[in-house]
Amino acid sequence: MSGTGKTEMRRFTISLEASAYEELKDIAASQRPPLTLQYTVRYALLRFLDENRGQQLKLDIE
Template sequence: MAKALRQKRFTVSLDVEDYESLRAIAHNHRPPLKLQYVVNVAVKNLLERQAAKQLTFPLDD
């Protein structure tokens, strides 16, 4: 199955500062990255840390 068929799309709203920080990460990388890719990596990192019980804040609250 193609990767695009295994993905789900959703909308997220961010604080302006968070959005600008993510955009800067994408833009300042050489070569520049797509914002979608940077957000995807951030989500995967969060999920990996949660699975390894390495998060420093509770998500259950």
């Protein structure tokens, strides 16, 4: 963290199925006020991290 108090951000790219992408866009747009897709994905990811911190993921891998 720098002296300005801002958190360092890192950028990465993901690929989603079109249906998942459209669903995320719909969720973001349906909020009042509407949210950006970037904020919505960041929120979901941070929530995932909070809920799974220190745990083994239970992945359904076929």
